[in-house]
Amino acid sequence: MFQPPVEICFATNNLNKLKEIQSLLPEKIKLKSLQDIGCSEELEETQDSLEGNSLQKASYVYDNYQVAVFADDTGLEVDALDGEPGVISARYAGNSRDNEANINLVLEKLTNAQNRKAQFRTVITLIIDGVNHQFEGVVRGTITDERAGGHGFGYDPIFIPDGFDCTFAEMSIEEKNKISHRGIATRKLVNYLINSFD
Template sequence: MQFVFASNNKNKIREIQQLLPQSIQILSLADIGCHEEIPETADTIEGNAILKANFITQNYGYECFADDTGLEVTALDGAPGVYSARYAGEPSDSIANMDKLLENLKEETNRQAQFKTVMALNQNGKQYLFTGIAKGTITLTKSGQEGFGYDPIFQPENHSLTFAEMSAELKNAISHRGKATQLLISFLNTIK
């Protein structure tokens, strides 16, 4: 089984490939010759995942899946949410995003947050959505070198480490993207 994964984010592609069984091969956007920036103009995480998947299916004819992820912080009414990748402005900069978030939370005692990933799968003319959520808290400082994005300041529930301090195996087992991907894999296994 082969799908395009509608992303040029090498970290995301590596994480997804680690999660998928060997029977499912993924192609990146570069693999299919798509070098343009796919517009992410929806105002929801679900909407952006759907936009990306539909763009590939409509313009390149491939069955594909796409994801969008946001960090939703309770004290900030769900921000940065759909704007997580560019929270500190253009171009996207993980360090600047984390610094802005920590600054915006410096007076807050409620540091509850959740990562939300939505995957949109386009297959056989139908679309399916899979959602994964990881609840946790925003730490006071950055810690860890693994992962990417907000991982150094996100500590998942029932763990004493940030995502950036965890092994890839542990993070993938409990993360938002890992959960959404497992739902996707379970679905694909039912239609073989």
């Protein structure tokens, strides 16, 4: 379908996400940021699902900048909170997108909760030549009673993935990428791109 090297824009202003995904991409896939393509506007997330938000962001960039693009949306879905914070994970405690306040609210709502099971879910939408494809990654785990670790971002300090005894925030980027929701979805994206090369 296309020849390497392929340039693709990752539709995010989140430098942590950019750094994580760059570490997963092969050299023949050249990642560009929103800044690289001259996009300075805030991409809206007004849909009621992760699938809808990732498609909304990717479509905006594709329609306005005519570049191959992918966008992601990620949510923490806590069983005892009926899937909250879910699609509003970044704004759970308000529009300021305050990670600490978001974590505090989750821990507060889970006070004395026996079921602390949760999952991180990422949906990536890729648009190339006007055709979109979606890739999902899910990792199950448990919400801790208190923060642990200084790496990562978002809810990483309170999420222990199944099969481990440390939080995402206690792992290196390399360790986290091997098992994370975003890593799983990104590998699906990368495999699709590699298999699409002539």
